[in-house]
Amino acid sequence: MLLLKKQAKKEEEMIFNAPVSVQLDFHGVTSHPDISKQLEFIEFKVEDAALLKNLQPYIAQHIEEIVEAFYKQILLVPSLKHIIQENSTVNRLKQTLQVHIIEMFSGDINQEYIQKRLKVAHIHFKIGLLPKWYIGAFQQVLVEMIKHINRMAWLPQHKEAAILVASKIISFETQLVLEEYDKENLRLREMDYERVKGELKDNISILSKNLAELTEETNSSVNQVVQQSLAINEGIQSSVQQTRFIQKEAQEGTDLVEKLELQMETIALQTNGMNEIVEQLKVSSDQITQIVSLVKQIADQTNLLSLNASIEAARAGSHGRGFAVVAEEVRKLAAQSKQSVEQITDLTNHSSNLTAQAVQTTNGISDLVNKSLANSTLTQEKFHIILDSIMQSEQQISSVDEGMNNFVQIIREIGNYYSKVADSAKQLNEATIDL
Numbered sequence: 306m307l308l309l310k311k312q313a314k315k316e317e318e319m320i321f322n323a324p325v326s327v328q329l330d331f332h333g334v335t336s337h338p339d340i341s342k343q344l345e346f347i348e349f350k351v352e353d354a355a356l357l358k359n360l361q362p363y364i365a366q367h368i369e370e371i372v373e374a375f376y377k378q379i380l381l382v383p384s385l386k387h388i389i390q391e392n393s394t395v396n397r398l399k400q401t402l403q404v405h406i407i408e409m410f411s412g413d414i415n416q417e418y419i420q421k422r423l424k425v426a427h428i429h430f431k432i433g434l435l436p437k438w439y440i441g442a443f444q445q446v447l448v449e450m451i452k453h454i455n456r457m458a459w460l461p462q463h464k465e466a467a468i469l470v471a472s473k474i475i476s477f478e479t480q481l482v483l484e485e486y487d488k489e490n491l492r493l494r495e496m497d498y499e500r501v502k503g504e505l506k507d508n509i510s511i512l513s514k515n516l517a518e519l520t521e522e523t524n525s526s527v528n529q530v531v532q533q534s535l536a537i538n539e540g541i542q543s544s545v546q547q548t549r550f551i552q553k554e555a556q557e558g559t560d561l562v563e564k565l566e567l568q569m570e571t572i573a574l575q576t577n578g579m580n581e582i583v584e585q586l587k588v589s590s591d592q593i594t595q596i597v598s599l600v601k602q603i604a605d606q607t608n609l610l611s612l613n614a615s616i617e618a619a620r621a622g623s624h625g626r627g628f629a630v631v632a633e634e635v636r637k638l639a640a641q642s643k644q645s646v647e648q649i650t651d652l653t654n655h656s657s658n659l660t661a662q663a664v665q666t667t668n669g670i671s672d673l674v675n676k677s678l679a680n681s682t683l684t685q686e687k688f689h690i691i692l693d694s695i696m697q698s699e700q701q702i703s704s705v706d707e708g709m710n711n712f713v714q715i716i717r718e719i720g721n722y723y724s725k726v727a728d729s730a731k732q733l734n735e736a737t738i739d740l
Contacts, residue, residue: 320359321463340419343480353470358412360467363457364450365410368403371449375402378445385438392432406446409474422478426485436486440479447475513733520726530716534709541706548702552695559692563685569678576671587660594653601650604642611636 364371376395380386389395405425408418429439454467611632618629 317457317459317463320363321356321459321466340414344414344477347473347476349473349477353473354412354414356466356470357410357474360470361407361410361412365407367453368406371406371446371453372399372402374449374452375442375445379442382438385434385442388432388434409478414477419481422481423485426482427489429482430486430489436483439482439486443475443479447471509733513731517731520724524720524724528720534712534716538706538709541702541709544702548695548699552692552699555692555695559685559689569681573671573675573678576667587657590653590657590660594650594657598650601643601647604639608636608639608643611639 376399380389380395389398405421408421411418450471451468454464454471457464459467614632615629615636618632
């Protein structure tokens with residue numbers, strides 16, 4: 306028993322006091338220029354490297370227990386268990402971890418040591434092991450080491466030194482791995498950025514090109530619409546002018562109809578006056594006929610008296626010759642009067658017929674004038690309706706003309722906007738080429 310204690314004491318002295326040769330060479334590690342500063346930051350010295358190397362046989366002696374306890378804890382996490390099953394086996398990973406931990410206690414931190422750690426970090430990153438699980442896993446390794454160190458019958462200061470140096474190397478390992486994780490993440494982000502940038506550039510280029518083509522086509526269509534709108538506007542202007550001309554002619558026609566209506570009213574008045582004159586002429590003709598009839602009666606009576614006078618003169622013989630001559634002259638005069646009266650009667654009859662015809666004609670003219678006056682009034686009303694319709698049409702066409710002018714202006718503004726869009730699309734396409 307005493308011999309075992311002496312042997313353990315001797316082993317303890319060799320671990321913590323025996324001089325060893327270690328290598329701390331950071332000059333060849335060009336990919337991690339801050340390693341020296343990192344070790345200084347955690348106060349890792351050559352003495353720590355020597356202690357690690359002296360602890361290596363002890364760690365190797367208990368490595369299976371450390372790794373077994375480690376994986377027992379790891380396999381309790383479903384996501385970690387899934388990663389292990391997808392990429393390797395537990396036994397294989399146990400062997401790899403044993404070698405890795407033993408090498409941690411080699412005491413030699415050089416290019417080869419760093420590259421192996423970086424390779425492990427790269428593999429862990431590739432299989433999808435998150436940093437939180439990596440940190441937790443190495444913390445579990447440290448916990449298992451501390452448990453075994455605390456079981457040793459070493460001096461408290463030796464236990465503290467062993468735990469401290471194990472913590473330092475675990476911290477250093479974690480720094481290397483996390484830094485490599487960051488680099489890989491950055492590299493992937495840069496790759497994703499370049500990929501997204503390329504895709505975005507291609508998409509923007511395609512979109513800007515399509516937009517430029519679309520805007521050019523749209524601008525061409527807008528120009529066509531503008532030209533068609535201008536042609537329509539010219540037609541509307543022509544319609545406006547034609548409508549105004551028709552309105553002017555209709556107004557003049559209305560004025561002429563009004564003048565004609567006034568003239569027809571005047572003619573109607575004059576015709577009525579002529580009817581009255583003809584009626585008076587008819588009355589006068591009737592009176593003349595009556596007078597002529599009376600004169601004819603007188604002539605007949607005079608002729609009869611002259612005949613009686615001749616008879617009486619013949620009875621008187623020579624005493625009645627002078628009276629007979631007078632009676633003969635009276636008879637001749639009566640005959641002439643009768644003949645004249647008959648002529649006058651014929652003339653008055655003819656005049657009466659003409660007067661009757663004149664009355665009939667003037668009555669017909671009066672009816673025609675009245676009908677013409679009514680038609681003239683109706684025509685005037687129609688002209689007023691036509692004129693009102695033309696004025697409404699002129700107002701509507703003027704409104705359409707104003708709306709078309711606004712439409713043409715809007716189309717031109719749209720064309721200007723599309724021209725600006727086309728220029729912007731062209732600039733965007735040129736900008737994407739420079740990305």
